[in-house]
Amino acid sequence: MPELPEVEVVRRGLDAHVVGRALDSVEVLHPRPVRRHLAGAEDFAALVSGRRVLAARRRGKYLWLPLDSGDAVLAHLGMSGQLLVQPATAPPERHLRVRFGLGRPPGPDGGQRLELRFVDQRMFGGLSVSPGGADLPPEIAHIARDPLDPLFDDTRFVAAARQRASEVKRILLDQRLVSGIGNIYADEALWRARMHGSRPGTALRPAQLHRLLAEVRAVMAAALEQGGTSFDSLYVNVNGQSGYFDRSLHAYGREGDPCPRCGTPIRRIPFMNRSSYFCPRCQPPPRARRGLPRGARTGGRD
DNA sequence: ATGAATTCCTGTTGGC
DNA sequence: TGCCAACAGGAATTCA
Numbered sequence: 001m002p003e004l005p006e007v008e009v010v011r012r013g014l015d016a017h018v019v020g021r022a023l024d025s026v027e028v029l030h031p032r033p034v035r036r037h038l039a040g041a042e043d044f045a046a047l048v049s050g051r052r053v054l055a056a057r058r059r060g061k062y063l064w065l066p067l068d069s070g071d072a073v074l075a076h077l078g079m080s081g082q083l084l085v086q087p088a089t090a091p092p093e094r095h096l097r098v099r100f101g102l103g104r105p106p107g108p109d110g111g112q113r114l115e116l117r118f119v120d121q122r123m124f125g126g127l128s129v130s131p132g133g134a135d136l137p138p139e140i141a142h143i144a145r146d147p148l149d150p151l152f153d154d155t156r157f158v159a160a161a162r163q164r165a166s167e168v169k170r171i172l173l174d175q176r177l178v179s180g181i182g183n184i185y186a187d188e189a190l191w192r193a194r195m196h197g198s199r200p201g202t203a204l205r206p207a208q209l210h211r212l213l214a215e216v217r218a219v220m221a222a223a224l225e226q227g228g229t230s231f232d233s234l235y236v237n238v239n240g241q242s243g244y245f246d247r248s249l250h251a252y253g254r255e256g257d258p259c260p261r262c263g264t265p266i267r268r269i270p271f272m273n274r275s276s277y278f279c280p281r282c283q284p285p286p287r288a289r290r291g292l293p294r295g296a297r298t299g300g301r302d
Numbered sequence: 303a304t305g306a307a308t309t310c311c312t313g314t315t316g317g318c
Numbered sequence: 319t320g321c322c323a324a325c326a327g328g329a330a331t332t333c334a
Contacts, residue, residue, distance in 0.1 A: 032311080036330095061328075079311085079327055095312095122311045124328060143329095166305065175329065183327060273308075274327060 002077045004146055004180035005224045007061045010083055014056035014065065017085045018116055022052045022103035023067075033097040033120055036074075036139075037128035047071055047129045048100070059136060060143045060179025066134040074137050078125025081118065088113035095121040146180030147216050158209040161201040168204060169197030169276065172216070181216060184252045185223075187277050189216040191251035196283040197276050203286065222248055251277045 002010070026045040028034055037044040051067040058064075063083075065073040075083065084093070088101065089112075098118040104111070118127060130137035145152040157178055161171050171177060172186040181189070190197050192215035195208065250260050255268040259279035268275050 035310095076328080078329090080313095120311095121313070122327090124311065164305090170305085173328085272306085272327095274325080 002061070002081070003182060003185060003220075003223060004061060004148065005220050007063065007077065007180075008058060008148075010077070011056050011058045011063055013085070014053075014063070014083065014116075017114070018065070018102065019053050019056050021105055021114075022050060023048050023073075023100040023116070024050055024103045025101035027099045028097075029099070030097045030123070032123045033118060033126045034128060036126050044127070044129055048073060052103075055134060057134075059140055060146050060175060062137075062140050062143060064130065064132075064137055070131070070133045072130045072132055072134070072137055074128050074130045074132075074139060075118070076125050078120065078122065080122040081120040081125030084117045084119060086115050086117055088115045090115075093117065093119045095119050097123070098127055143175050144177055144179045147178060147213055148180070148220060152178075154210060154213055157213065158206050161209050162204060162206070164201035166201055167198045168195065168201055168212070169271065171201050172197075172212075178216075180220075183271075183274055183276075184249070185216065185219050187252040188219045188249060190283060191277075191279060192218060194282045196278060196285050197271070199286050251279060253277060 026048050028041040028045060031041055034041050034044045047069070048067070048071075051069050051071070053073075054066045054068060056063065056065055061076060063075045063077075065075070067073065075081075077083070080095075085102075092099075096117055096119050100116040102114045102116055104113075118125075120126075128139070130139055132138050144157075160177050161168070164171055166174075169186050169190060172181050172189065173183070186197070189212060193208070193212045195204075195212060201209075251266050254266045254277060256265050258264065259266055259282060262279065262281050264279055264281040266277055267280050268277050270276075
């Protein structure tokens with residue numbers, strides 16, 4: 001599952017190997033990854049074919065490639081998506097969904113034929129053509145900046161979060177307020193901040209939320225440090241199995257393991273059809289609010 | 303309008 | 319050993 005730092009690595013790879021080239025052929029091998037292109041796969045291919053890529057941009061986990069037509073190719077990797085630059089002669093990947101033939105770059109020696117390939121096992125990701133051009137595509141106008149974006153406004157986020165009665169973990173996952181945080185990083189940041197994900201935003205002090213943002217950035221920075229993904233190679237690679245997941249997670253996926261800080265066993269509770277992991281000692285659950293009817297408290301804690 | 307639950311996918315894992 | 323249910327998750331969609 002590509003996390004934000006990995007998506008940025010992909011963007012840099014696209015910048016290095018795809019920008020400046022033409023997408024001179026397009027082959028859509030499976031309809032699902034272009035489902036958000038409502039006019040269909042043929043229209044998608046027609047709009048992209050022959051167009052030159054002007055840039056590689058990112059907002060949250062979305063990527064887009066402005067084209068010389070004024071359109072842009074909008075991409076999201078979802079759970080398992082990859083964008084690979086491969087020799088055209090390389091055998092097709094098992095889950096290859098869309099392939100773009102790349103024009104030769106300008107210069108005396110264009111080198112071997114290359115392809116940009118969208119590979120996606122589970123197909124939560126996808127591609128579409130947006131009329132937005134180089135600007136933020138309208139389809140993702142609601143996606144907030146991510147915490148690593150220099151223009152991310154911490155104070156604005158803190159103020160918005162304190163207006164919300166939602167659980168703070170939901171707030172971290174709300175793309176309208178802050179982007180780029182998935183279930184894993186949310187749990188890790190909450191563990192680092194010693195904050196239970198069920199705390200309502202309205203109950204948090206500004207300093208606590210600023211601290212939480214700092215911990216989100218720390219998790220992302222640690223991932224970048226440990227990821228070891230190199231983007232000066234030919235391949236624009238996303239490896240969801242990077243060593244980071246094995247070594248650096250303190251709480252996520254560690255039910256029953258001792259908390260690295262206090263030794264208390266990490267607990268797992270259901271959350272939005274998935275799981276939340278936390279240390280019950282370092283991250284004490286919020287007290288039930290007074291005035292609620294008996295049994296009204298939810299959240300799966302005992 | 304707001305917030306919460308549901309949904310889409312396929313490969314892996316664990317229980318029996 | 320094989321079968322099947324549970325699980326994983328970004329974010330749009332649907333529901334209350």
